[in-house]
Amino acid sequence: xxxxxxxDEWYTRTRPVVVSAVSAMGAPHDLAVDxxxxxxxxxxxxxxxxxxxxxxxxxxxxxxxxxxxxxxxRRQVARRKFHVLKDSSPIEHHDPPPETHELRKLLEPLTxxxxxxxxxxxxxxxTEPEIAEAIGASRGxxxxxxxxxxxxxxxxxxxxMLLAMGER
Amino acid sequence: MSDATHDVTDDELEAMIQGMARxxxxxxxxxxxxxxxxxxxxxxxxxxxxxxxxxxxxxxxxVALIVGFAAxxxxxxxPLDAVASPSAESAPTTAPPSSVASAAGSVEAQVAAxxxxxxxxxxxxxxxxxxxxxxxxxxTEGENxxxxxxxxxxxxxxxxxxxxxxxxxxxxxxxxxxxFDARFTPIEDDPELPPTLGGGGS
Numbered sequence: 001x002x003x004x005x006x007x008d009e010w011y012t013r014t015r016p017v018v019v020s021a022v023s024a025m026g027a028p029h030d031l032a033v034d035x036x037x038x039x040x041x042x043x044x045x046x047x048x049x050x051x052x053x054x055x056x057x058x059x060x061x062x063x064x065x066x067x068x069x070x071x072x073x074r075r076q077v078a079r080r081k082f083h084v085l086k087d088s089s090p091i092e093h094h095d096p097p098p099e100t101h102e103l104r105k106l107l108e109p110l111t112x113x114x115x116x117x118x119x120x121x122x123x124x125x126x127t128e129p130e131i132a133e134a135i136g137a138s139r140g141x142x143x144x145x146x147x148x149x150x151x152x153x154x155x156x157x158x159x160x161m162l163l164a165m166g167e168r
Numbered sequence: 169m170s171d172a173t174h175d176v177t178d179d180e181l182e183a184m185i186q187g188m189a190r191x192x193x194x195x196x197x198x199x200x201x202x203x204x205x206x207x208x209x210x211x212x213x214x215x216x217x218x219x220x221x222x223x224x225x226x227x228x229x230x231v232a233l234i235v236g237f238a239a240x241x242x243x244x245x246x247p248l249d250a251v252a253s254p255s256a257e258s259a260p261t262t263a264p265p266s267s268v269a270s271a272a273g274s275v276e277a278q279v280a281a282x283x284x285x286x287x288x289x290x291x292x293x294x295x296x297x298x299x300x301x302x303x304x305x306x307x308t309e310g311e312n313x314x315x316x317x318x319x320x321x322x323x324x325x326x327x328x329x330x331x332x333x334x335x336x337x338x339x340x341x342x343x344x345x346x347x348f349d350a351r352f353t354p355i356e357d358d359p360e361l362p363p364t365l366g367g368g369g370s
Binding site: 017 | 176178188193194195196198199200203
C-alpha cells in the first residue's frame, strides 16, 4: 500500500529534476518551481493512484509542463490586458542556474517536440517506450524525433568545434 | 568537416547532454536549497518549507472534501442525487453549493464547496479562487467564477479554461470562459464538454 513516506522519497528525489527539465524547455525558473510544486501537490492529492503508475516521473513532468505553459499564457494575457505592465512588469522572470541555461542554449535549434524528447531521455533517463507513454505519442514518433534531434545537435556541435578550432 | 562529423557519435552526444543535464539538476538542487533555507537560518515564524506546502495542500484538499460534504448535507431544494452523480442528466443544471458557502462568509468554505461540486461532475479545480486570473474574466454582478477546472482523467486538460456560474441563487453553469482566447462559449455550444455536463460533445 502506498504511504506518504514513499511520496516524501519520490518528491525529494524528483522535484529538482522536474524543475530543471521544465526550465530547460524554456520556462523561467520561478515558474518552473511553481509548476513543479503544483504537479506534486496534485500527486499528493491522488497519491493512491499516482504511486502505482509505472512512469510517475513522466506524469509529474507532463503535468508540470502543462501548468507552466498555462501560466505563461496567462502572463501573456495579463500583459495584453494591462498594457502598463509591459514597461514596468511586477512579474519576475528568474533566470535558471547557468548550467540549465547552457543546456537550454544547446537545445535551442530543436523544435519543441524534439526538445521534449531529448529532455525526457536525458534528464529522466527514459527509454523510447517510456517517453512515448509519458507524452502520448507512438514509439516510432519518439524514435524519429530523437534521431532528427541528435542529427541537428551533432551538426551544431561539430560547427562549434570547428569554430573553436578556427579561433586557435 | 566530415572527419570532425565522424568524431561525434550519438552515444557521445547523449553522454554529453546527460552530463549537462546532471549538472543542471545539481545546480537546481542548490538553488532550491537557497530558496528554502534549512531550519535555523531563518526565524521559525518565517519558514515555509516547500514540502510543508505540498503536505498542507494535500491536507487542505482533504479538509475541503469534508467541509464540502458537510455543506451538501444541509437541507436544500436542489436534488442531492443530481449533485452526487456525474452521469446524471440533471448534473449540469445543478447549482454549486456556493450559496451555503457564501452564507458562511468564508472563502475557504466557498472553495471547499466548489471543489465538491466540481468533483461531482468528474472535474477538479486547478486554480484557487483567489488566483489573479479570474480578474480577467468579465463576470457580471451576481456571478461566480467556479475556478479553472480539469477533467479528472486529464483527458481534456487545459489551463486556459474557466467555468462561470451564476451567483448565490444559481441553478446552472452558464458557460466556459477561455482566458487565452478571451472568448466566452455558452455551455450548450461547447463541443469539448460531454452532454452529461450540458455540452455539445460526445
